[in-house]
Amino acid sequence: MRVTQSMLSGNLLRNLSNNYSKLGKLQEQINTGKKVTRPSDDPVVAMKGISYRTELNNVEQFSRNIGEAYNWLDTTDDTYDKIGSALQRANELMVQASNDTSTTDDRMAINSELQQLREHIQNLANTKIGDRYIFSGTKTTTAPYQEGVGYDTNMSDPSFQKTIEIEVFNGINLQINSTPIAMFKEIDQMFEQISTDISSGKAGSELSAHITTIDNNMNKLLTERADIGARQNRVELMDSRLQSQEIIATKRMSENEDIDYEEAIVEMTTQESILRAALSVGAQIIQPTLVDFIN
Amino acid sequence: MRSTFMGLEASKRGLFAQQSALYTTGHNISNANTEGYTRQRVNMTPTLGYPGIGLDSPKTAGFIGTGVEVTAVQRIRDDFTDKQYRQETNKLGYWQAKSDTITQMEDILNEPSDYGLAQTLDQFWNSLQDLNVNPEDGGARAVVIQRGIAVADSFNYMYNSLSKVKENTAKEIGVLLKDANSILEQIASLNGQIQAIEPNGYMPNDLYDARDSLLDQLSTYYPIETTKVPSGGNALAIAEGATTVSLKLNDGTTVKLVDGNEYVQLRNSGESATDGQTPAGMVTGLHIVKVNSNGTETFLSNDWSSTRKTVNDINNFSTLGKFKGLVDSYGYSTDGSGDANTEKGQLPDMINKLNLMAQSFATEFNKLHKDGTDLTGTSGEVFFVQNGTTDETGITAGNIYVAQNLIDDPNLIAASDSDPNPGNPEPGNGKQALKLANMKFSGLSELEDISVQTYFEGLIGQLGVDGQQAERLAYNAQTLQQAVEERRDSVSSVSLDEEMTNMITFQQAYNANARMITVIDETLDKIINGMGRVGL
Numbered sequence: 001m002r003v004t005q006s007m008l009s010g011n012l013l014r015n016l017s018n019n020y021s022k023l024g025k026l027q028e029q030i031n032t033g034k035k036v037t038r039p040s041d042d043p044v045v046a047m048k049g050i051s052y053r054t055e056l057n058n059v060e061q062f063s064r065n066i067g068e069a070y071n072w073l074d075t076t077d078d079t080y081d082k083i084g085s086a087l088q089r090a091n092e093l094m095v096q097a098s099n100d101t102s103t104t105d106d107r108m109a110i111n112s113e114l115q116q117l118r119e120h121i122q123n124l125a126n127t128k129i130g131d132r133y134i135f136s137g138t139k140t141t142t143a144p145y146q147e148g149v150g151y152d153t154n155m156s157d158p159s160f161q162k163t164i165e166i167e168v169f170n171g172i173n174l175q176i177n178s179t180p181i182a183m184f185k186e187i188d189q190m191f192e193q194i195s196t197d198i199s200s201g202k203a204g205s206e207l208s209a210h211i212t213t214i215d216n217n218m219n220k221l222l223t224e225r226a227d228i229g230a231r232q233n234r235v236e237l238m239d240s241r242l243q244s245q246e247i248i249a250t251k252r253m254s255e256n257e258d259i260d261y262e263e264a265i266v267e268m269t270t271q272e273s274i275l276r277a278a279l280s281v282g283a284q285i286i287q288p289t290l291v292d293f294i295n
Numbered sequence: 296m297r298s299t300f301m302g303l304e305a306s307k308r309g310l311f312a313q314q315s316a317l318y319t320t321g322h323n324i325s326n327a328n329t330e331g332y333t334r335q336r337v338n339m340t341p342t343l344g345y346p347g348i349g350l351d352s353p354k355t356a357g358f359i360g361t362g363v364e365v366t367a368v369q370r371i372r373d374d375f376t377d378k379q380y381r382q383e384t385n386k387l388g389y390w391q392a393k394s395d396t397i398t399q400m401e402d403i404l405n406e407p408s409d410y411g412l413a414q415t416l417d418q419f420w421n422s423l424q425d426l427n428v429n430p431e432d433g434g435a436r437a438v439v440i441q442r443g444i445a446v447a448d449s450f451n452y453m454y455n456s457l458s459k460v461k462e463n464t465a466k467e468i469g470v471l472l473k474d475a476n477s478i479l480e481q482i483a484s485l486n487g488q489i490q491a492i493e494p495n496g497y498m499p500n501d502l503y504d505a506r507d508s509l510l511d512q513l514s515t516y517y518p519i520e521t522t523k524v525p526s527g528g529n530a531l532a533i534a535e536g537a538t539t540v541s542l543k544l545n546d547g548t549t550v551k552l553v554d555g556n557e558y559v560q561l562r563n564s565g566e567s568a569t570d571g572q573t574p575a576g577m578v579t580g581l582h583i584v585k586v587n588s589n590g591t592e593t594f595l596s597n598d599w600s601s602t603r604k605t606v607n608d609i610n611n612f613s614t615l616g617k618f619k620g621l622v623d624s625y626g627y628s629t630d631g632s633g634d635a636n637t638e639k640g641q642l643p644d645m646i647n648k649l650n651l652m653a654q655s656f657a658t659e660f661n662k663l664h665k666d667g668t669d670l671t672g673t674s675g676e677v678f679f680v681q682n683g684t685t686d687e688t689g690i691t692a693g694n695i696y697v698a699q700n701l702i703d704d705p706n707l708i709a710a711s712d713s714d715p716n717p718g719n720p721e722p723g724n725g726k727q728a729l730k731l732a733n734m735k736f737s738g739l740s741e742l743e744d745i746s747v748q749t750y751f752e753g754l755i756g757q758l759g760v761d762g763q764q765a766e767r768l769a770y771n772a773q774t775l776q777q778a779v780e781e782r783r784d785s786v787s788s789v790s791l792d793e794e795m796t797n798m799i800t801f802q803q804a805y806n807a808n809a810r811m812i813t814v815i816d817e818t819l820d821k822i823i824n825g826m827g828r829v830g831l
Contacts (some may be wrong), residue, residue, distance in 0.1 A: 004790035006328065007781060014777065038401040039755050040762025047756040049407035054735075054748060057417045061424050068428045132431060132723060138713065140431055140723025159713065159721045166428050167729055170736075177723075257407065291795060 012282040019275040026268040029259045036257060045257055052253040058170065059246045065166045066242060069235045071129060072164075072176040073228055079127045079134075080225045086117045086124075087187070087221065091214045093117075097198065098208035104201060111198040118191035125151075125184045137162040137179050144181050151185040168238045174231065180224055187217050297345060297359060299822075302815040305362035309808035312339050312363045317801040319368055320794050327789040331508035333370040334789045335500050340366045367531055370500040376783040377507065381514035383776035385615035388515040390769035392620025396464065396641055397762035403456040406755045412449040413751060416735070419446045423732035426710050430725030431670070436705035439728075443678065443697045450653045451682075454646060454693035461642045464625040468563075469573025471618055475516045476560040476572070478509050479540065479552050485509070486537040487556030493536065494528025503535055510540070517616035518543045524555065542581075545613045550583060550597045559583040559595055564606040565633050577638045578627040580606045606631075641761070645754070649692035652750055655741035657690045659734060667709030667727030672720030675709025675727075676700070 028037060039046040096102060097110045122145045125135055132140040137160040144154055154160050160181050165173040190213050197207060316337040326332040344358040405411040419442040422435070429435040485506045492499045513519055520543045525536040537556075541549035552559055562584050566576030571584075571592075582604055584592040594604035608631040612619050626640030638647075657679035664678040677687045682696035701707050710731075711724035738744035745753070 002785045002790065002793075004784060004788045004793075006788045007784045010784070011781075036407065038398070038762070039404075039406060039759025040397065040401060040766055041759075043756050043759025043763060046407050046759050047752050050413045050752045050755060051748075053407065053413065054417055057421065061421045065424060065428055130429075130432075132429075136723065138711070138721035138724035157719065159719060159724070162721065162724065164723055165726065165729070167424065167732070173729070291791060294795060294799070 008285055012278070012285070015278055016275070016282065019271065019278055023268070023271050023275060026264060026271060030261070030264050030268065033259060033261075034257050035259050049253070049257045052249065052256055056246070056249040056253055059242055059249050062168055063239075063242050063246065066168055066235060066239050069166060069168060069174055069176045070232075070239075072134060073232045073235060075127065075129055075134060076178055077225065077228045077232065079124050080221060080228065083121055083124050083187075084218070084221055084225070086120050087214055087218050090114055090117050090191075091211060091218070094194070094207065094211050094214060098204045098211065100204040102204070107198050107207075111195055114191060114194060114198075118188065118195075121184070121187055121191075125181075134177055135180060135184070136160055137177070137181070138164060140164075144184065145188075150188065151181055155181060155185060168235070169242065172238070174235065174238070176231075178224055178228060180221075183217070183220050183224065186220075190214065190217060297355065299819070301345065301359075301361065303812060305360065306808045306811040306815065308342065308362035308364060309811070310805060312337070312365050313801045313805040313808060315365050315368070317798065317805065320797045320801060323789045324791065324794050327791060327794075331504050331511070332789070333372045333500070333504050333507075333787040335368050335370050337365055338367045338369055339363050367498050367533060368500060369498060369533055370503060371787055372503075372507075373783065373786045376779055376786065377510075380776065380779045380783055381511065381519065383772055383779055384511065384514045385518045385613075387769060387772035387776050388617035389615050389620040389623075390765050390772055392617045393624060393641070394762065394765035394769045396460070396621075396624035397758065397765055399460050400457065400641070400645060400758060401762060403453055403460070404755060404758065412446075412453065413748065413755075415442070415445045415449045416748060416751075418442050420732050420735045423728050426708070427725035427728040427732060430710040430728060431722035433705065436708050436710075439708055440697060440702055440705045444702070447679065447682075447696045450649065450692040450695050453649055454691065457642055457646050457649070458693070461625060461646070464621055464642065465574050468578070468618070468621045468625060469568065469570060471516055471621065472561055472563065472572040473570070475513060475618070478513045479558045479560065482506060482509050482513075482538065482540060483553045483556050483558035486553065489535070490526050490537050490555065493526035493530040493534045496529045496531055498531060498534055506538060510538070513540070515617055517618045518613055519552075520549055542607075543613070544607060544611045546611055548597065548607075548611070550581075550607060551599055552583070554599070559585050559599070560592075562592075565628070574625065577633060577640075577643070578609050578622045578625065579631050579633045580608045580611075582606045645758070646692070648750075648754055651741060652747060652754075653692040653695045654690050655739045656747045657687060657695055658741070659737070659739050660731065661687050663727070663731050663734060664709050666712070667730075668711045668713050668715050668718075668720070669709050670706040670711075670720060670722055672711075672713060672715065672718040674715040676707065678708075 029035060036042045036045050036049070093110045093114055097107050102110070125145045126143045127134055133143050134140075135144045136142055136154070139154070139157065139159045142154065144160065145151055146153065161179045163175045163179065164177040165175050168174045190210070193213075194207075194210050197210070316339070319335050319337050323334050340363070342361045342364045345361050346352045346355060346358075406413060408414070419439075422439045422442040426432075426435045426439050485502055489499050489502050489506070492502070510519070510521060520541045522539045522541075523536045524539055526534060530536070538553070539551065539555075540553040541551050542561075543549055552561070560583065561581050562571040563574050563578065564582050565574055565579035567574050583595050583597070585595050585599075586592055594602055596603050596605045597607070609622060609627045610629065610631060612622070614620075614623070622640070624641040626638050626643035628634065628637045629639050630637050660679055661677045664675045667675045669675055677685065677698055678701060679690060679695055680687050680698045681690055681694045683699075685698060685700075708728075710728035711721045712726040712730070713719060713721040713724050734746075735748055736746055738746055739750075742750045
């Protein structure tokens with residue numbers, strides 16, 4: 001084949017520009033840390049990239065939701081604990097009051113302490129997280145216990161029995177509130193009855209019947225608490241599952257689209273030396289023609 | 296008897312011929328780097344021997360040579376490689392145009408990234424999850440609105456940018472047709488000049504080169520077919536004649552564009568701008584017109600035999616050349632009718648799919664939103680509307696937006712699933728927000744039961760595959776074109792080494808001829824001055 005100068009220089013130029021474009025591609029990969037920057041680089045990686053991102057995004061959102069679940073369940077549990085202590089104290093006081101050695105004055109003193117406990121529990125029933133009453137079902141902006149009205153009006157509204165659920169994993173919803181308004185009302189009525197009985201000067205044996213009522217309410221509270229405890233466990237399990245999911249999702253995304261730096265840098269070095277070689281060879285072949293040798 | 300001075304004449308012819316060759320070598324060297332230049336060679340033939348043959352010819356021993364003559368200066372070029380080169384150029388033009396458009400589309404869609412539509416949608420779904428957790432929180436509500444606006448903005452941006460690219464592609468098609476039409480005019484004018492020169496027995500090599508360059512350029516635009524029409528008169532047998540140029544269609548029909556020094560212009564048959572070349576609607580086909588000297592246009596049939604307008608359906612164009620590449624990106628009518636629902640093309644398809652996606656996303660979202668109740672316990676209203684209205688029908692990617700009343704009052708977001716009758720507000724109820732958030736996974740009937748997210752992934756995947764194919768085929772065509780170009784250069788391009796060698800050859804031959812003349816001079820000197828002087 002007849003080869004001319006213009007062919008050689010044309011080829012050299014073309015090869016140099018090919019080298020530069022490969023070098024550019026590698027530099028872009030190293031700079032961005034990604035194997036692909038546009039879908040046509042690798043459609044499969046690009047498509048998978050979108051869904052892996054979404055998946056990771058989901059997991060991160062669920063982790064955030066879990067935080068809120070912890071917040072609610074822990075607050076509920078803590079409130080129940082305080083109500084439990086109050087009932088415990090009420091129990092002790094009632095045992096003391098039903099003792100026949102107690103004088104009327106003693107009983108009146110006990111009664112006033114019991115009324116303090118009643119108010120304490122009423123306050124606890126109105127526990128808030130941020131601006132939200134946690135025991136109001138879905139009526140989170142209305143207090144369950146209203147001064148002067150008590151629980152009664154709210155009892156008739158079914159919204160106060162409604163659950164609040166959040167999603168903690170794809171399709172898995174978890175109830176984060178509990179709806180103890182009926183129990184609160186019973187406890188309140190119990191305190192009212194005790195107060196009436198003590199004020200009307202009933203005998204110790206009659207008062208001792210209230211100890212059983214307190215115990216009953218204690219049991220109800222314990223059942224509620226057990227439920228919360230079980231849910232706390234579930235959230236913890238979900239939390240650790242989400243944490244490992246997050247690692248898996250991140251890893252999968254990274255394996256899909258991130259470059260292998262060692263490989264990319266080695267390739268780049270190779271490409272650079274090829275370019276260098278092409279340049280030096282180019283300088284050699286372009287130079288001499290027959291013109292240089294005839295005079 | 297031979298003539299006394301015959302030798303002088305023969306050598307003089309030698310001098311002239313070698314001088315012509317030397318000048319041609321100089322011409323080659325001068326044009327060593329000229330684009331499209333073909334090296335030239337001086338064809339030398341011996342002149343007829345002496346004596347001439349005839350009844351009264353003298354009887355001499357032998358048939359003596361009388362020297363050399365230059366019959367033609369010919370360019371060295373191979374028609375076959377030209378044909379091959381133009382075929383590959385066709386392919387390259389098509390795939391490069393396609394690949395360019397897809398690159399622009401990829402830039403607009405901007406996936407995979409942390410800023411594209413997929414990410415905006417993800418953030419929107421997240422904000423709804425947050426709303427489910429904190430339904431009474433004004434902040435969470437405002438975030439949902441803002442993320443909703445971001446989704447709408449992403450749709451709007453893609454729609455507007457793709458429309459802009461489409462508009463620019465139309466302009467590019469117009470410019471391409473104008474350029475191609477101007478090339479046709481130039482070829483016709485070159486044909487005219489060639490037809491004027493060839494009958495005189497000359498070879499207008501440099502005009503041939505100019506014409507071939509134009510044909511190369513034209514073949515990047517659309518597939519052409521060329522035939523040669525020899526000039527009459529005293530034209531040399533190796534003269535190339537005028538070139539007839541035709542546009543070649545898929546079914547084998549040809550549209551004559553240049554014939555001798557006559558030419559026609561291609562016009563866009565569909566809806567077009569006033570120049571008749573820039574498409575204003577989808578492309579339906581092309582027809583030819585003859586532009587008269589006063590600027591009026593007459594229709595012509597494909598073979599110029601009648602003045603009937605003949606529209607060549609765009610579907611009859613092969614997938615070759617930049618013109619078809621641009622049309623395939625810009626959009627054409629699949630049956631040539633120009634009906635809106637027959638439009639097809641890389642850009643309109645993408646825009647239509649985005650429209651469908653926006654429409655079905657908005658419809659489904661609105662439906663769920665209307666099922667819910669807002670902070671005051673009343674039923675939800677439409678969330679996504681046509682920008683500036685309260686209308687949810689006819690939403691496209693270009694006009695989707697969040698309803699103004701929701702932007703003004705985020706409390707109207709229907710996050711709750713409480714019973715709207717009798718309208719008991721449940722501020723802590725975020726169940727509808729969760730349903731809205733989970734719409735991300737639900738298949739939509741308009742999208743063939745796949746979710747918005749998956750549909751979009753599919754779009755990106757398809758675009759990626761198309762882009763990859765276009766890029767690969769453009770690369771292949773380029774490689775092949777380079778191989779052919781190499782072969783062509785191998786035949787036609789100037790080699791300085793060769794020219795230098797030729798220079799030496801011709802110079803020496805010139806010198807030798809001059810020496811020959813000196814020798815003859817000396818022999819004549821002998822006869823004239825040295826003879827008949829016996830005894831002097």
